[in-house]
Amino acid sequence: MGDGSPWADAERIVLARALDGRAVATVLDRDGERGRRALSAAELPAWVAEREASPGSRGVRWIWSSTTEWYPALLEAGVRVARCHDLRLCHAILRDAVPGAAELRAAVQWNGAAAGETAGHTEALFSLDEPRGGPRRDDVREVLEELARQDAAVPRATDPGRMRLLLAAESAGALVAAELASAGVPWDAEHHRRILEDVLGPRRGGVPQNMGRLAGEVRAALGDPALALDSPPRLLKALHNAGIRVDSTSKWELREIDHPAIAPLLEYKRLSRLLSANGWAWLDEWVHDHRFRPVYVPGGVVTGRWASSGGGALQLPRQLRQALRADPGWRIVTADVAQLEPRVLAAMSRDARLADAARGRDLYEGIVASGAVATRAEGKIAMLGAMYGATTGDSGRLVPRLRSAYPRAMGLVDAAARTGADGGVVSTWLGRTSPAPDELWRDAQTRASRPGASAADETRARRIGRDRGRFTRNFIVQGTAAEWALAWLADLRLRLADFPQVESGSAAPRSGRAFSRRAHLAFFLHDEVLIHAPEEQADAAAQAMRDAAEAAGRLLFGSFPIDFPLDLRISDSAAK
DNA sequence: GGTTGACGCGCG
DNA sequence: AAAGCGCGCGTCAACC
Structure with missing residues (x-):
């Protein structure tokens, strides 16, 4: 080389x-x-x-x-x-x-x-x-x-130096994924069962008790004693029959309705979700010997994020994080990056004003301080809208304020959106490229540009173009954030590998031979990392997380003044 | 019978 | 307070 x-x-x-x-x-x-x-x-x-x-x-x-x-x-x-x-x-x-x-x-x-x-x-x-x-x-x-x-x-x-970084980071991520599988996530199945029993009620053969009670209340309120709540089409008909005008059974829509059936129905849905996604069957399948071992797929998402296939590691409900518990004598060290994506956007666009707003504090508060918006909530909605391509609602209305306050950052995502809408390809900071336009896009443009194209053809082509623009707009930010996270992980795993082994008396043998006697990575979720560490190594592990974040920022963005503050906690569990 | 797509909802 | 990115997964219903 x-x-x-x-x-x-x-x-x-x-x-x-x-x-x-x-x-x-x-x-x-x-x-x-x-x-x-x-x-x-x-x-x-x-x-x-x-x-x-x-x-x-x-x-x-x-x-x-x-x-x-x-x-x-x-x-x-x-x-x-x-x-x-x-x-x-x-x-x-x-x-x-x-x-x-x-x-x-x-x-x-x-x-x-x-x-x-x-x-x-x-x-x-x-x-x-x-x-x-x-x-x-x-x-x-x-x-x-x-x-x-x-x-x-x-x-x-296009940039061989950055490409070498990307290949090294992607490969290091694959090592991390294999190591996570070997170490496993320390999981307290008994605690998980207590949560299930508290929320769902005891199982008596069929439907858990609390779900059965709620279902009865819904059926009574709708005057439909045989209603099958788990079938959206039938539920929708029953709602209509009771005079409730909704277009779907989604909770967003139901939440707006004032009717005695709605409260128990929403509660039923919440319980039903917990049961089917992370209930007793999930525990039996995915947690063994005090470890949850999900299947990660590095590079599984087009943007470079990891995907998962099995176990639902990327969808663990917050509600269950308290079942993620350290072994005796060990601690859980969690870190998540505050507002990773907008920080990455500030750095890759070299937007010094946005970087100023981010420095040393909550980035959304920084946007408020700059005068662009009035409240933190507005700052957050506006920034998410800018990165996702919102055009309507509160979010779409606030985006123009960011455009005038942060023209460089907004110019970069706007340009990515234009490129995508026109069928072009965009790249992350280190050089991962977005996929070429699919057949749907090509077909729509072909139809719209041929002689005698109808107004409907042109409208459709513009819509599909805008759809693709929102994807490429987000691609450069989400993809570069994924690169930063890989760099963070890669640096962190090498730091942890240098930690001394602890006495075998305080080992955590279920963590796999390579990890049972020193702090190790145990969980990763886009912008969040969790370490399982012997008590005496917890503080050093937290510091390693900070140092690795600092190193990742410099590796990608050199001397550009952007920081990546971590929200760090040392605890017995991963609960907030 | 098995497969496929839409839906709904959990996560970032 | 809900329209705007990326996912996985369980469920139901339509389909072969």
């Missing part, structure tokens, strides 16, 4: 799979291949640990087809690595972001999810067992060729 790149001094070791199932490690240095050896599954962890620890290979970067295929077995054996390059995730970024990366685009066998990761609905383009999609992705030659394609593509990125 070129001078100054994060890879410049790193020894690179490529792991692939031989036909006999053994791992093949190819050691690369600046001048090319320096050696190769085959290792059995039993030999691999110790060998990796040795290379990772040896002073001579400081900065070794492990290159593999996919972190989800290689790292769990190492963690299982108690071995962590500091750095990796996840070819599958990096392929997806480079393929779209590098102009003219024809070789990468042609290597379609690298598209799609990791082998063995496609449970059902997502059609696997490729699988290790049936290489019908082309070369076996884990094959030694295939892996080395893909690495060569990516090495060739990076210097042709």
